[in-house]
Amino acid sequence: MMKEFIFAGFGGQGVLTAGMILAHAGAVKDLDVTWIPAYGSEMRGGTANCTVKIGQEEISSPFPKTPDVLVAMNEPSMVKFMGMVKKGGSVIVNSSIVQGLPELPGVAVYPVPMNEISAQHDNPRSSNICGLGAAVAAAGEPLTLEDVESGLLSYLSKVGNNDSNIAVLHAGYQAVKQMTLIGSVAKN
DSSP: EEEEEEEEEEESSSSSHHHHHHHHHHHHHTTTTEOOOOOOOOSSTSSEEEOOOOOOSSSSSSSSSOSSEESSHHHHHHHGGGGGGTTOOOOOOOOOOOOOSSOOOOOEEEEOOOHHHHHHOTTTTHHHHHHHHHHHHHSSSSOOOOHHHHHHHHTTTTOOOOOHHHHHHHHHHHHHTTTTEETTTTEE
């Protein structure tokens, strides 16, 4: 089983880091992994995205075709990538920033207030970690929440603030798990 993720947003929102943590968690679990970053000429404030592929079989191409999960941290990223998401896939939208939600036939759309969740855990710079937790919940496999938690702890071992980051990861995961799908847009 191969899963493909796109994390996208403005530079400085941590989308590359979220993708790297997911890829790191997959590598720790001995899965085949690719992580491909893309960003504009100015990192903070410009556009940034990355593609992560994780699976048990060899990855023939690291480039995105039809992602299973899109984490859109802002509206331009949502608009740019939402049409690529495969039927049966998921779009996680940072509803703290994005106001209008798309209705995509055959694609689940989850509005997650990532900035508010991060602020509630006294870690306002961790909205990317919230989006990571939401992506793990939406994907369902090949990584569990515990796998990604271990990857996060390993990746951020020198940074500190791990209790807060783990709490935000779990909150993002639970935000998706507690939603009910109505049409293509999930509701609490």
